[in-house]
Amino acid sequence: MNEMPDGVSGQAAAVLHAAGVLQAHIESRLAEVGLSLPKLMALRALSQAGESLPLSQLADRLACVKSNITQLVDRLESDGFVTRAADPNDRRSRLAVMTAAGRYAFEKGSMLHDQAEREALGGLDATEVRQLAALLTKLGSHHV
Amino acid sequence: MNEMPDGVSGQAAAVLHAAGVLQAHIESRLAEVGLSLPKLMALRALSQAGESLPLSQLADRLACVKSNITQLVDRLESDGFVTRAADPNDRRSRLAVMTAAGRYAFEKGSMLHDQAEREALGGLDATEVRQLAALLTKLGSHHV
DNA sequence: AAAGATTGACTCATCAATCTTT
DNA sequence: AAAGATTGATGAGTCAATCTTT
Numbered sequence: 001m002n003e004m005p006d007g008v009s010g011q012a013a014a015v016l017h018a019a020g021v022l023q024a025h026i027e028s029r030l031a032e033v034g035l036s037l038p039k040l041m042a043l044r045a046l047s048q049a050g051e052s053l054p055l056s057q058l059a060d061r062l063a064c065v066k067s068n069i070t071q072l073v074d075r076l077e078s079d080g081f082v083t084r085a086a087d088p089n090d091r092r093s094r095l096a097v098m099t100a101a102g103r104y105a106f107e108k109g110s111m112l113h114d115q116a117e118r119e120a121l122g123g124l125d126a127t128e129v130r131q132l133a134a135l136l137t138k139l140g141s142h143h144v
Numbered sequence: 145m146n147e148m149p150d151g152v153s154g155q156a157a158a159v160l161h162a163a164g165v166l167q168a169h170i171e172s173r174l175a176e177v178g179l180s181l182p183k184l185m186a187l188r189a190l191s192q193a194g195e196s197l198p199l200s201q202l203a204d205r206l207a208c209v210k211s212n213i214t215q216l217v218d219r220l221e222s223d224g225f226v227t228r229a230a231d232p233n234d235r236r237s238r239l240a241v242m243t244a245a246g247r248y249a250f251e252k253g254s255m256l257h258d259q260a261e262r263e264a265l266g267g268l269d270a271t272e273v274r275q276l277a278a279l280l281t282k283l284g285s286h287h288v
Numbered sequence: 289a290a291a292g293a294t295t296g297a298c299t300c301a302t303c304a305a306t307c308t309t310t
Numbered sequence: 311a312a313a314g315a316t317t318g319a320t321g322a323g324t325c326a327a328t329c330t331t332t
Contacts, residue, residue: 011277012166012261018280019163022156038322056292068323070294075321092292092331117156123282132279133155136162138267139276182300200314212301214316219299236309236314 015139022120029116034079035109038062042072043081043098043106052097054087081105159283166264173260178223179253182206186216187225187242187250196241198231225249 027037035043045061046053053061059069073096076082081102087093098106121129171181179187189205190197197205203213217240220226225246231237242250265273 011265011273012170012257014277014280015159015163015166018283019159022159022283026156036321054292064322065324066293067295067325071322087292090292090332094293113156121155121283123285124279128279128282129155131275132283133158135268135272135276135279136158138272139162139166139265141267180299198314208300209302210315211303211317215300231314234310234314238315 025120026113026116029112030109032112033105033108035105035112038072039076039079039081040106040109040113042069042076042096043102043109046082046096046098046102047106051103052085052095054090054093054095056093058096076102079105169264170257170260173256174253176256177249177252179249179256181257182216183220183223183225184250184253184257186213186220186240187246187253190226190240190242191247191250195247196229196239198234198237198239200237202240220246223249 023037030036030040041062042058045058049057049061055069055073056066058073059066062069073082073084076096077084079101080099082096082098085095085097087095124132167181174180174184185206186202189202193201193205199213199217200210202217203210206213217226217228220240221228223245224243226240226242229239229241231239268276
């Protein structure tokens with residue numbers, strides 16, 4: 001009473017499961033420097049943009065909703081990794097500005113992230129990684 | 145100043161991104177019957193176990209923490225999909241019992257889930273799905 | 289009116305602490 | 311003391327409503 005009657009059934013679960021394992025692994029490494037994956041992504045976006053961005057643009061780059069960014073920046077601010085500043089060009093807007101501690105956390109976090117990624121993908125050889133990337137790209141870009 | 149100096153760097157992001165797309169697609173379909181993926185998984189576990197389970201066993205099967213199950217069952221209960229009942233074998237324990245509405249939601253939800261999965265995997269042929277499954281299994285079971 | 293940010297309410301996950309029953 | 315469940319705090323995401331500034 002437990003067989004899978006469906007052909008493709010279960011592959012979504014495999015993707016979701018693999019992603020869960022991967023994410024947990026990376027997050028556990030990042031926790032060493034007080035970072036989470038969303039925090040690291042935010043710091044990366046700021047770093048790439050020259051250390052500061054209006055919150056709305058940060059939301060665009062992280063592809064998430066505005067209110068989420070407000071709260072994420074709240075947390076980063078209480079961590080001491082970013083500060084809020086006035087936007088000289090638009091008085092409605094607020095800038096998220098990376099601090100020295102944020103810069104440091106980003107550099108440490110980036111190294112930990114890459115290291116964790118190599119560890120997690122360590123079971124696959126170069127060909128398999130290429131195959132996986134190709135399949136996932138195809139899957140991820142397949143808009144119904 | 146933006147090149148990838150690392151060989152494998154970025155593949156984790158691809159896995160996470162693909163999982164995000166997949167999950168969003170499935171969740172949007174499930175929303176039609178008032179279900180989320182965690183809710184469907186819980187109903188599936190109950191269904192497979194004969195319509196009722198102690199909360200702790202439900203937590204084991206869903207591989208998550210006990211307090212999470214308490215809240216998930218709270219939500220399912222307020223949806224009218226499960227009820228809590230006393231466990232005749234252990235007075236400390238509480239049973240989550242599927243209701244008629246829960247049974248119906250589970251059947252509808254399962255069909256929507258499988259349909260959404262086929263849609264999402266529709267860009268891949270049978271060989272590619274098999275390859276993907278093999279790679280993800282290898283990746284997911286690679287314990288550091 | 290529209291844009292930028294915030295606040296509040298919700299789902300989902302974790303951990304830590306608590307309460308009851310064994 | 312240990313097991314089962316709950317509660318509370320926190321992180322991360324969503325949406326809807328609100329407030330200020332343009």
